[in-house]
Amino acid sequence: MIEGQGNERCSLKYLGVESDYESEICRISRLILEKKTDTERWQKQQSVWHKWEVRTRRIGKMIPGGCSVLDLGCGDRKLKEFIPEDCTYTGADLVARTDDTLFLEINDDIWPDGQWDVVVAAGVLEYVYDVKRFFERVRQRSGRLIFTYHVDNVSGDVARLKRLESGWLSDFRFSELVICWESSGWNVASVTGLAKKEIFRQYIFELESV
Ligand SMILES: C[S@@+](CC[C@H](N)C(=O)[O-])C[C@H]1O[C@@H](n2cnc3c(N)ncnc32)[C@H](O)[C@@H]1O
Secondary structure, three states: OOOOOOOOOOOOHHHOOOOHHHHHHHHHHHHHHHOOOOHHHHHHOOOOOHHHHHHHHHHHHOOOOOOEEEEEOOOOOOHHHHOOOOOEEEEEEOOOOOOOOEEOEHHHOEOOOOOOOEEEEOOOHHHOOOHHHHHHHHHOOOOEEEEEEEEEOOOOHHHHHHHHHOOOOOOOOHHHHHHHHHOOOEEEEEEEEEEEOOOEEEEEEEEEEO
16 A cells, blocks of 8 residues: 555555455455355354344244244354244355255355255355356245345445455345346345445345245
8 A cells, every 4th residue: 555645545566565455355356257255264264253143133033933944154053043943944054164054055056955944045145146046046945035135325336345345246236136036936025124334235135936
């Protein structure tokens, strides 16, 4: 960075000086260009951060008793604590943080087989490239999907940069999500907005098969 120029992001990369910030932005941009999963991040993050607990509790309340639940990108399997006790829970993730977590690699189209009453994907679509295929794969396994996504409140470079800073690999418009789920055999049952932030708003979407 060049100090005192009023442009914090002025890059010295081409003179051989690259800040950690810039190299991380470059790393994420490269993953996006090559449509690769950020395995490095998730393998490092053996324990996932629990700032998501409010969201997990809300999703837990949306799941009725007696259901079989598949939790995609389950992280620490926190959702299991918040669903009714008589539900059966299956967690699947890129990183098996417990022995009973099934292997899932959404971007490489590797999925566990089976049928579930409800599929949950919380904080996961931000890391998925082919959202239409995602909706199709879930539809083959269930008639109900609850997922979250951060939608931009503002358009343009600021939002794009903030997404890169967050390590998010996807950038879907609300309308793109709707087109993709409708063409994959889903109808929307409910949409709940979580706390509104300046640049993004996170929503919980509940879909039912047509
Ligand atoms: C933001 S965390 C959310 C964890 C959990 N669902 C929650 O809400 O607490 C994202 C999770 O998705 C997993 N993940 C990221 N990319 C993935 C991929 N391509 N296929 C499967 N899982 C992935 C990560 O390992 C991580 O556990």
